[in-house]
Amino acid sequence: MRAIVSAGARDLQVMEHPEPQPAADEVTVRVEFGGICGSDLHYHAHGANGAALIREPLTLGHEIAGVVESAGPGVAGDLVGRRVVVHPATPCPPAGCVDGKGFNRLPSGRYLGSAAHFPHAQGAFADRIAVRVDQLRFVDDSVPARRAALAEPLAVALHAVRQAGGDFRGREVLISGAGPIGCLAVAGARRAGARSITVSDLHQAPLDVARSVGADAALLLGSDQVPAAAFDVVIEASGAPAALNAAIKAVRDGGMVVQLGILPPGPNPIDLGQLITREVTLRGSQRFDVELDAAVELLAAAPELDGIVTHVFAPEKAAEAFEAAADSSRSCKVLLDFSA
The missing domain is CATH 3.90.180.10 (Medium-chain alcohol dehydrogenases, catalytic domain)
Structure with missing residues (x-):
């Protein structure tokens, strides 16, 4: 075979x-x-x-x-x-x-x-x-x-939603990265009751896919600005170190960032000061x-x-x-x- x-x-x-x-x-x-x-x-x-x-x-x-x-x-x-x-x-x-x-x-x-x-x-x-x-x-x-x-x-994406509390009713959600896991996280966030789902990515084609599966808004990085402190939950699905810091900036005070994308091995620069002063929760999400x-x-x-x-x-x-x-x-x- x-x-x-x-x-x-x-x-x-x-x-x-x-x-x-x-x-x-x-x-x-x-x-x-x-x-x-x-x-x-x-x-x-x-x-x-x-x-x-x-x-x-x-x-x-x-x-x-x-x-x-x-x-x-x-x-x-x-x-x-x-x-x-x-x-x-x-x-x-x-x-x-x-x-x-x-x-x-x-x-x-x-x-x-x-x-x-x-x-x-x-x-x-x-x-x-x-x-x-x-x-x-x-x-x-x-x-x-x-x-x-x-x-x-999809189970991987659903686990990230669960890591973020599992109940998104009334919440505004940003998903960073419109790859397969990010697009499946759109479905997971919708199932969890999210009020609105925004997806950001560097490329238009994956954003079109994210729209087709239920995203309310799509932000093309480099052209569109991700609003600061605007989201209750951010699921970072790209695995880019810079995207994690952008996710921390995008989440509201007291909100949660779930790191779903696999970051490169070794130390990665993170703005821990914002986690402290704005009481942001950062959680990892591993497989399911x-x-x-x-x-x-x-x-x-x-x-x-x-x-x-x-x-x-x-x-x-x-x-x-x-x-x-x-x-x-x-x-x-x-x-x-x-x-x-």
Whole structure:
């Protein structure tokens, strides 16, 4: 079967791998679509994602939608044929869990397509993968597979909303960065009851996507001015150090900034004086905990999120797909189509 493998910086290959055999607590999922994430881009560009360095060939990918194709010994056969998305973490929270235990911060946890541990946790950009039954989340037949592939990044956005308190009723929200996570955060903020949602970005094309999924206003940085002290909540989704300081300036006194975008490693300059004198709360947001179930539910009710997918490539065009995904001026979410 096909697998998209990185052996280091700029060394991306489509390789033939043996078919996976599900263990006693596993099923085999036939992958239909996989979304390229920022971490995949980092592994491709640098051979590392933060401190996680590729030390052996790594199958990338953790945002997938597919169909259960076979069940391991002792696993219920009625799972075969079910449409699913996959929780990338092991251990992962049980389906339906609502009392978060911080699974996203467990140091022993492994994540599909991650080089954080050795041997690496091989990823899901392949025709088929074997995963534990408790990693499955079932998708309604009304949800197209392309939209279902947004479940994992949508869960990341929903976790950021939860980090900001979860209830946005009556609040004015700024989302800094209109990449895939930022645009999905628009949907999360809308679901949380935000009174208004403004999105800022350096490029017009992603702002158009943000508008299409529910943003009330779009600010093109360099042309439009972000008003100071105007927002109750700012979700910083770009990962640019300068954007974090801009977010602190944009939030109202006593408001909250959630840093969702991954900042560069090492010290970053932050205007801590404003945090103190204006009593601004700054919180981090790492992946997600139990929000995947809510993401699957929201996808069934939000067909407008189809617009976040701007490009789809065959696995054989992986290098071209990664190039498109890395260019935020012309792409939002880029998918790989394993169904053909």
